[in-house]
């Protein structure tokens with residue numbers, strides 16, 4: 001049976017070679033479409049299509065396990081829906097052969113380390129890059145050119161397993177291309193996180209910012225402090241409906257729990273690595289820490305008791321900055337975190353930390369005096385700088401939300417600018433690296449259309465086109481200062497997203513638009529063209545069962 005299959009495949013291939021692009025089962029040349037997102041830097045459509053058959057081989061520059069893994073990934077994708085398996089093998093020579101997909105590494109290419117060249121002709125496919133990561137991105141582009149059925153569960157007609165011929169030269173604009181997920185307000189299973197990463201990889205995101213600790217839940221197992229998950233990972237109930245503007249609040253009366261074991265975390269980090277995604281963990285301090293304080297009340301200024309939060313907002317109880325045991329605790333936690341996450345950066349939060357308790361706390365006031373600090377803002381700066389010093393000593397750098405600018409920026413900190421772009425501008429002018437996540441363009445918890453017609457969200461209005469229009473480099477910066485803008489990130493706060501389906505609804509297709517902001521040169525962006533590509537591209541997400549928001553109907557008619 002195998003022989004017959006391979007004979008048929010060979011016959012099909014020979015007939016394809018003979019008929020080329022005008023073969024009877026092939027779509028017409030004029031039908032070639034290229035639904036690639038983010039848009040490649042240079043893309044030259046060509047005539048004809050390359051057809052995968054049972055004789056197609058994926059061959060790779062020998063001696064590189066990563067290339068073999070990428071080959072297996074591609075083979076799995078194209079083989080699953082048909083009755084043959086595309087073989088993966090090392091190349092005999094550094095040249096492509098007929099009916100192959102050839103991965104080759106060339107460090108002399110005039111591209112950055114994440115760039116690639118993809119050449120599809122009717123005879124063969126070649127992907128060249130300086131690094132395996134570049135090859136991986138070439139494969140993601142190839143994946144988007146394949147029929148969407150490759151992403152689904154059903155079988156397909158092998159005669160349709162083809163890609164349009166094209167010449168692509170591509171590389172990212174920004175080195176940091178991020179997507180965030182808050183698992184504190186709502187917890188999402190490890191399997192959902194793995195899927196979140198898979199989708200990110202399809203759009204060439206390279207950083208996952210995992211917001212792991214919150215007032216409403218501590219979500220990561222820390223062996224030295226078991227109460228964090230025993231107590232801190234559960235809240236007794238959850239607010240029903242919207243938090244804002246109510247006289248009386250309603251709660252659901254249901255306990256809500258969840259956390260990732262260290263084994264879960266290792267699996268997520270390993271899967272991300274396979275997808276060339278760095279996972280940056282966020283351990284919030286000094287604010288958004290009620291779940292930690294509920295677990296270890298001695299870490300707060302008043303000594304508690306505290307309760308894991310059951311509603312949303314900003315809470316006055318934060319870590320005590322006058323207490324040395326706070327720093328011991330955080331250093332111990334960060335030590336375990338560093339063992340789990342190889343990322344160069346550790347995000348330490350820093351946002352929304354009211355100073356009410358510090359103002360009244362004798363220990364915090366004594367710290368201000370002893371350190372010669374001016375006020376509580378400088379005490380926050382002392383707090384963050386002390387943690388930075390600890391992480392720097394372990395070879396890591398911190399990222400903090402833009403509030404860390406107040407009271408003086410820690411010497412090596414990277415700033416995540418979320419309250420608009422001012423924080424980003426200020427940090428770049430001080431020659432600190434910056435990641436842009438301004439709420440008005442990058443907050444995927446905002447409404448995508450008229451709130452009257454949408455599921456409940458936190459507020460705001462961020463339709464697809466507005467995400468697409470975002471320019472991460474503020475014009476206020478000089479060319480020298482612009483270099484400190486590492487890239488942009490989409491933030492996904494989950495107060496009002498209780499299910500994976502709803503997260504996908506809020507993230508896609510806005511994350512497709514932001515992927516293009518991060519990757520494509522500003523001058524190459526074109527919203528009409530993006531929309532055309534998106535239509536075909538979304539068919540891939542549909543095949544994967546992603547609950548993306550359908551296009552259109554995103555006007556906001558309601559007054560603000």
Ligand code: ACM
Nearest residue numbers: 351352401418493
């Ligand atoms: C934030 O949105 N509080 C960073």
Ligand code: ZN
Nearest residue numbers: 301320361364
């Ligand atoms: Zn205190």
